[in-house]
Amino acid sequence: MTAEENLQSELDKRIVTETALAGEIASLVEPVMNELGYLLVRVIVSGRDGMTVQIMGDKAEGGFGVKDCEVISRELSPYLDSHDPIPGEYHLEVSSPGIDRPLVRMRDFLNWTGFEAKIELKQAVDGRKRFRGLIEGFENDELLMNIALEDGKEPVTLGFNKNMLASAKLVMNDELLESARKRSQSAQGQ
Numbered sequence: 001m002t003a004e005e006n007l008q009s010e011l012d013k014r015i016v017t018e019t020a021l022a023g024e025i026a027s028l029v030e031p032v033m034n035e036l037g038y039l040l041v042r043v044i045v046s047g048r049d050g051m052t053v054q055i056m057g058d059k060a061e062g063g064f065g066v067k068d069c070e071v072i073s074r075e076l077s078p079y080l081d082s083h084d085p086i087p088g089e090y091h092l093e094v095s096s097p098g099i100d101r102p103l104v105r106m107r108d109f110l111n112w113t114g115f116e117a118k119i120e121l122k123q124a125v126d127g128r129k130r131f132r133g134l135i136e137g138f139e140n141d142e143l144l145m146n147i148a149l150e151d152g153k154e155p156v157t158l159g160f161n162k163n164m165l166a167s168a169k170l171v172m173n174d175e176l177l178e179s180a181r182k183r184s185q186s187a188q189g190q
Helices: 003-010 021-037 066-083 105-113 175-190
Strands: 039-045 050-060 091-093 114-127 128-139 144-149 156-163 166-170
Touching: 003 105, 003 166, 021 039, 021 050, 039 166, 050 066, 066 091, 105 128, 114 144, 128 156
Parallel strands: 050 091
Antiparallel strands: 039 050, 114 128, 114 166, 128 144, 144 156
16 A cells, blocks of 8 residues: 555544444444445434434545435445344434534544534543534644633644544534535536
């Protein structure tokens, strides 16, 4: 593997992952989705409507839509039935990440540098597990964020090791909506 291929592989590796049953399902479906040309964003298992397995997917180049959800659903439904990770009946739901998407790969954080995000850590740092601020990028396996620690105080740049991240997602605001609009127009123009 070349240095560039190794870098691409690291950028595309999920650093925010599931645990328990959702983690088991993720380990089953991720290789299948990758084979189909899709990226797994996350898996959520909930008691909604009896039992629901939500699988969120994306494409590396973006432009993920309803047809993509249908392709993934058609492939994963019989695959999950044959592996039977969930006892009993369940509903399979395949969706896109949406505008206020979860951030699960280094590439996600780099693509959304300058945008506001919320993160939750696996363990508290100085008594806090949740932070909100502007994404500054990744450096030496650390997510850099510009965060106002106290109201009225100047924001500071903090680094969080990628292994500390339990969850992360973009914050819905005017800048994000405008960016989504422009990205959509750009994708339609291609």
